[in-house]
Amino acid sequence: MRSYTERAIELEKTTTLSKVKIAKQIAEEFDISYTDVFRRTISGQLKRNKDSGIFDECENVGIDVDKVNHYWYKGKNYSINVKQGQQQLSYDDFKDDFKEFVSTLRPNHIQIIRTQQDEDSHCLFIDPADIHINKVCSAYETGTAYDSQIAVQRVKDGVSSIIRKSKGFHIDKIILIVGNDVLNTDTLNNTTSKGTSQDTHLKWFDAFKMAKQLYIDIIETLVGIADLEIVYNTSNHDQMSGFFLMDSLLSWYNNHPNIKFDHSPAHRKYTTYGKCLIGTSHGDGAKNAQLPLLMCHEASEHWHHCNHRYIFTHHVHHKTSKDVMSVQLESLRSPSPADSWHHMKGFEHSPLAIEGFIFHKEHGQVARLTTIF
Numbered sequence: 001m002r003s004y005t006e007r008a009i010e011l012e013k014t015t016t017l018s019k020v021k022i023a024k025q026i027a028e029e030f031d032i033s034y035t036d037v038f039r040r041t042i043s044g045q046l047k048r049n050k051d052s053g054i055f056d057e058c059e060n061v062g063i064d065v066d067k068v069n070h071y072w073y074k075g076k077n078y079s080i081n082v083k084q085g086q087q088q089l090s091y092d093d094f095k096d097d098f099k100e101f102v103s104t105l106r107p108n109h110i111q112i113i114r115t116q117q118d119e120d121s122h123c124l125f126i127d128p129a130d131i132h133i134n135k136v137c138s139a140y141e142t143g144t145a146y147d148s149q150i151a152v153q154r155v156k157d158g159v160s161s162i163i164r165k166s167k168g169f170h171i172d173k174i175i176l177i178v179g180n181d182v183l184n185t186d187t188l189n190n191t192t193s194k195g196t197s198q199d200t201h202l203k204w205f206d207a208f209k210m211a212k213q214l215y216i217d218i219i220e221t222l223v224g225i226a227d228l229e230i231v232y233n234t235s236n237h238d239q240m241s242g243f244f245l246m247d248s249l250l251s252w253y254n255n256h257p258n259i260k261f262d263h264s265p266a267h268r269k270y271t272t273y274g275k276c277l278i279g280t281s282h283g284d285g286a287k288n289a290q291l292p293l294l295m296c297h298e299a300s301e302h303w304h305h306c307n308h309r310y311i312f313t314h315h316v317h318h319k320t321s322k323d324v325m326s327v328q329l330e331s332l333r334s335p336s337p338a339d340s341w342h343h344m345k346g347f348e349h350s351p352l353a354i355e356g357f358i359f360h361k362e363h364g365q366v367a368r369l370t371t372i373f
Contacts, residue, residue: 004030005045012046019043111257114172114227122169122366123273124226125357126162127177127280128155129314130334132237133214134207135184136199137339142348144337147201152214154335154373158354159218161371163225169358169367171226173273176218178230178246180282180314182211183238193239199339204241211245219249223258231262231269233314235282239265270299274361277306283313283331292327308364318350328365335373 004026011022023042027034131154137146184207186193190200202210222228230253232246246263253259262269268281268291279295286294291311296303303309309327317334332355338348351372358367 004032004042008042008046019046022046107252107255109253109256109258112223112227118170119361120170121172121361123173123175123276123359123361124162124166124169124171125175125177125278125359126159126222126354127180127312127314127332127356128158128182128218128335128354129177129332130181130317130336131155131211132181132184132334132336133211134198134200134202134204135336135339136201137337137343141340142338142343146337146339148207148210151336152210154352155214155354156217158335158371158373159221162354162356162369163221165369166356166358166367171358173229174222174226175229175231175271175273175278176222177233177280177312178215178249179233179235179238179242181235181237181242182215182245183207183241186238186241192237194236198237208241208245212248215245215249216252219253219259223256227258227260229260229262229271231271231280232264233269233280233282234265234267236284236315268294268298270295270302272302272306273359275306276308276310276359276361276364277302278359279309279311281311281313283315288313288322288329289324291329292324295327308359310365317347333370 007029008022008026011017011025012019015022017025019042020039023039024034026032026042027038032038131151132146133148133151135146135148135151137144139145185191185198185200185204187195188204189197190204191197201207219228219230230249232243235242238245243265250261250263254261262271267285268279270277270279272278277295277299279291279299281291291313292309295309295311307326311327311329313329313331314334316331317336319331319333321328321330323329333351333353335352335354337352342348353373354371356369357365358369360366
């Protein structure tokens with residue numbers, strides 16, 4: 001009776017099946033439990049046993065070809081790897097096998113066919129700012145409770161409210177801003193990126209998972225409405241972990257035909273919609289007075305044909321709005337209240353909110369949508 005190794009090599013020669021699918025078929029044909037160990041065994045055997053002379057050598061010296069895997073038999077013509085005890089794999093074996101296995105997990109995103117755009121189309125801009133997942137506030141001390149569950153629920157409620165308020169506008173594009181202190185800490189010691197201690201609610205990995213799931217839920221909702229552009233803003237509380245969070249989203253959605261990403265760690269980002277030039281930045285870097293001129297230089301290819309110009313910043317957790325010549329400069333509110341330190345300093349009592357805006361291709365910003373908590 002043929003060994004399963006011989007059958008695996010036969011399938012590799014006569015079919016276009018991947019090593020993973022060959023392993024699954026072999027397990028089914030030989031009534032063997034399909035496990036990661038078995039899959040790696042088949043993959044390693046297919047890699048090392050392409051030369052049919054190895055089978056002759058095994059037969060001559062009495063080695064079971066299905067055990068060709070680890071430790072060495074040194075023969076006249078071949079050196080053969082023979083399994084003895086616990087199976088071991090080299091780094092190259094693991095790397096090649098892992099790459100092939102992961103490739104089978106690639107998501108198959110189906111393109112959503114939209115109706116044709118018209119002159120009355122609009123862009124919905126949604127910017128949940130300064131969420132601070134993993135921040136904790138005690139109502140006993142500050143008068144307002146806040147934790148990770150409250151943060152996530154407020155963002156979900158805020159985005160849902162903005163979507164409802166946008167009904168009646170023909171939305172053909174959505175811009176979602178992510179980042180901007182979505183996570184409250186950036187280190188194992190519960191500090192910001194620069195080392196400022198924070199009052200925390202969860203372990204860092206639990207907060208990361210909550211933030212990732214929050215964005216996934218929002219993305220899945222928004223892409224069902226219109227094509228989506230996701231713009232990442234790096235920030236001072238979570239400069240590293242925020243980037244990793246963005247990269248994890250990109251890894252899953254980067255092949256989605258209805259989603260576009262701007263995921264670089266650049267501190268200022270620019271995008272366009274018709275004659276609207278829209279800039280975003282966390283707000284902890286360049287001074288506000290510099291931002292309009294920086295936009296003129298950094299987005300010069302769009303500056304002249306976009307006569308509606310906007311820059312949205314974050315970081316300060318309260319509303320400021322000012323026209324700097326042709327640029328409207330505005331900071332956005334946060335759903336996050338004052339923690340112990342901000343309460344002590346008196347940095348509090350600004351309205352807590354999630355904000356959104358609607359832009360027309362020709363007429364610029366035509367609506368402001370706000371959910372107050």
